[in-house]
Amino acid sequence: MRSMLLTTLTTACFLASCAEEAQDPTDNEPGEPQSVEALTPAEAAPPPSVLPSLSPLWVATGFEKPEGTALDPEGNYFISNVGGGATDEKDGDGYITVVYPEGEIAIERWAEGLDAPKGMVIKDGTLYVTDIDTVRRFDMYSGAAFDPIVIEGAQFLNDATLWQEQVYVSDSRTGRIHRITEDTAEVWKEGEELAGINGLLGDGDRLLIATMETGHLYTASADGTLTTIASGMLKADGIGLVPDGGYMVSSWPGEVYFVSEEGEITSVLNTRNDQITQNDLTMFGRTVIIPNMSANTVTAWRVVR
Numbered sequence: 001m002r003s004m005l006l007t008t009l010t011t012a013c014f015l016a017s018c019a020e021e022a023q024d025p026t027d028n029e030p031g032e033p034q035s036v037e038a039l040t041p042a043e044a045a046p047p048p049s050v051l052p053s054l055s056p057l058w059v060a061t062g063f064e065k066p067e068g069t070a071l072d073p074e075g076n077y078f079i080s081n082v083g084g085g086a087t088d089e090k091d092g093d094g095y096i097t098v099v100y101p102e103g104e105i106a107i108e109r110w111a112e113g114l115d116a117p118k119g120m121v122i123k124d125g126t127l128y129v130t131d132i133d134t135v136r137r138f139d140m141y142s143g144a145a146f147d148p149i150v151i152e153g154a155q156f157l158n159d160a161t162l163w164q165e166q167v168y169v170s171d172s173r174t175g176r177i178h179r180i181t182e183d184t185a186e187v188w189k190e191g192e193e194l195a196g197i198n199g200l201l202g203d204g205d206r207l208l209i210a211t212m213e214t215g216h217l218y219t220a221s222a223d224g225t226l227t228t229i230a231s232g233m234l235k236a237d238g239i240g241l242v243p244d245g246g247y248m249v250s251s252w253p254g255e256v257y258f259v260s261e262e263g264e265i266t267s268v269l270n271t272r273n274d275q276i277t278q279n280d281l282t283m284f285g286r287t288v289i290i291p292n293m294s295a296n297t298v299t300a301w302r303v304v305r
Contacts, residue, residue, distance in 0.1 A: 163202025240283025
């Protein structure tokens with residue numbers, strides 16, 4: 001492990017320094033040996049503005065197609081790694097990494113033998129992980145595996161969230177949202193408007209939903225009624241709640257958007273030209289964690305205004 005203080009940095013070089021040759025997220029090679037580069041928020045913070053911006057905190061390497069993030073009670077991050085194969089290949093080389101709050105890898109392979117793990121969420125001490133057509137479950141403290149939940153008809157399980165004390169998972173290829181109840185799963189909602197569904201985020205009495213085909217950010221009520229917040233963010237991936245109001249939405253080809261409460265969209269990060277993907281964005285307070293599948297890195301940012 002090593003840490004390096006950077007004194008100057010642009011958004012592009014911050015991420016590009018860890019990027020490999022441009023590739024589709026399903027085709028990149030395994031990452032380089034793990035390392036961490038750190039910035040002090042004071043050096044990286046942009047001037048105050050009405051719109052929020054992203055101030056870089058650290059970038060960590062040593063992953064293999066990282067995709068999803070979950071936070072344990074001690075402040076460590078679980079990071080899912082699809083592994084060397086395709087994002088829908090049952091090859092058994094997927095695994096979960098534990099990362100310290102400062103970005104250094106604590107346990108490279110906390111759990112392994114998965115196929116293509118993606119979204120994760122914790123409920124009652126159990127880590128739930130989406131894995132193509134199965135939801136894997138692990139004891140959050142010991143890493144012991146519980147019986148998995150195989151979802152009949154699922155093709156590409158993607159994100160996961162906790163909403164109203166139940167786990168919900170998205171299936172990007174079938175346009176379905178599944179609800180997990182103890183050891184079983186049921187289709188909670190499906191339809192054409194959910195084509196390419198990806199990000200899910202439970203928030204009180206509503207469920208936030210992001211889709212890839214139309215780039216919609218929806219809010220869903222308990223009865224499944226959808227209301228559009230914004231649209232046009234094609235390939236939308238993860239969703240985060242900004243503490244001062246509004247939302248952060250990642251677009252996996254390489255962009256992060258701020259969406260106001262009124263639905264106005266502003267790009268706050270663009271790494272498309274560097275071909276660095278911005279995958280399943282997850283927010284914990286003002287901290288934003290984004291796996292970069294194409295670069296085999298995970299980046300941390302702080303939302304500032």
